[in-house]
Amino acid sequence: MSTAVVMVEVQRGGLVESRHRGHAVVCDASGAVVAAWGDPDAVILPRSSVKMIQALPLIESGAADRAGLGVEQLALACASHQGAPLHVGKVGDWLATLGLDESHLRCGAQPTRDRDERQRMVRAEEAPCQLHNNCSGKHAGFLTLTRDLGAGPEYNEIDHPVQVAVRAAFEDVTGAASPTFGIDGCSAPNFATTMQGLARAMARFAVARPDTGDARGRAAGRLVQAMMAHPDLVAGQGRACTELMQAAEGKAAIKTGAEGVFTAILPEQGLGVALKIEDGAARASEAAIAALLVRLGVLQADDPAVRRRMAAPVTNWRGITTGEVRAVPGLF
């Protein structure tokens, strides 16, 4: 990743106080690179930005339909939600319809990121459970497929049928064998790919439609539509994925991943976008993806949700604006 380029600057007092570098690739439906910053061959862990790939086997196998999953469940399968009551309730209900409960999850307990709910839980001395984990929807999807396959309970293991199917789908849509994998925050394997591989996969999703093509393509099309139909389930109130998808008004499905990753799927244009901030900072990945999607015409720079990410004010403890986190002009 030696050629990462400066994408975001943090300004204070007329000085650039900090800088964030990164890589970004835009691919078209043929897998060709139509725009790139940094190194398209950089190998990255895409983290949660590929949850829609991890959900492909759930749909294309028929397991989702046999379990009667609706559009909301498909959106939650692609989500890094914030463990608000909305998300926790819907994932809990989903597990109940399978005859399962929170104890069957293997993602670990994570404190809710919903401020009001966090304070309520502290006051009530309630501990978070695995339903609060931002990946609990993805794991509910894994459990749905596990049950459909009649497979064992440890669905995170690299040789479990669920993960074998995820890897096969991942390598197909990225167009290359995955060189390695890491264990994610939720304990699932996370397969590595190149920046170009990630953008190519997103372009595959961009040209997929729910009602035409092969089972994988139809599954991809359904997942994209589910994400765009329920931005609030994919992340939550105030979050970048949610607000930017709402601002894009059906022109983009947008997904973040830990350590500064974003993906975007642009169905109208048949384009896929991959972004990785070298140092992993979310403030930078949010600024950069907003700028890239303005450049690609699916977001407007003067939309408040876009502007406060492309040029995010830095405020201090007295509420004074002391600086700005801003995407560099070359991105948009």
Next chain:
Amino acid sequence: MSTAVVMVEVQRGGLVESRHRGHAVVCDASGAVVAAWGDPDAVILPRSSVKMIQALPLIESGAADRAGLGVEQLALACASHQGAPLHVGKVGDWLATLGLDESHLRCGAQPTRDRDERQRMVRAEEAPCQLHNNCSGKHAGFLTLTRDLGAGPEYNEIDHPVQVAVRAAFEDVTGAASPTFGIDGCSAPNFATTMQGLARAMARFAVARPDTGDARGRAAGRLVQAMMAHPDLVAGQGRACTELMQAAEGKAAIKTGAEGVFTAILPEQGLGVALKIEDGAARASEAAIAALLVRLGVLQADDPAVRRRMAAPVTNWRGITTGEVRAVPGLF
């Protein structure tokens, strides 16, 4: 800052997932650079890493002694504390001895970083006040000097006698006029300098002694001794400055600043250290300063407090170790 070098890598699954670049300079008592990584001429905002400089006018003017300040207050004047009851109580007592209270502070209210206290305050529905602000000790120092000077209450203003004195001391010890300033998180001006200027200033502190030299040198010597005598007041339980100073056993005063800055003062060797992570990440600045201080012989790589910063395990929501944040070998 185009020549920032990779200082810290984040590893997951055998892959380097993220990288942090930075600048570091070590200066001797003459102000000469004895070691450097990145660009010694990079202009930075040192943020809270220069609180010992901002406290110089308080001591050298005689205001601290006239107000009867002890070693604990001098340590708090240099602190970015975490608003634990220990810190809040001592700063509150200090203000009371001046006949002042929390309302005279101009740093803003900040939630405590002490976990137990934060949960207690949520349960009691108590809001944080300005005493909880990590800079409240520095501001108590500003108020002490303000009262001694008979100056007005808005001590953060750039032309207030306190800030005029801070700038003069800052430019003297860094050895150069400050090109600009930013407004800090606590609303005080924060003067810019180069990496070399910051390291040179720390070397000035390293050769200062409480009982010899001019008023500025004696003040600097007293502040260094106060920081090393009370690491728990300078930051708090579990924090890098506190634990690394405890590990250094009187061989170094160590201070962090926002946006990836660290300074270190090595009295036995007469050396000053400045570090800035380009992207502002604390996980990286902590790893890099630990490695640099191992290299300089004031920390031991096998000390647990040092090891868990030079090579910090990354764990997930099930407690599984999934990676590591580690200083690159070239630093130590």
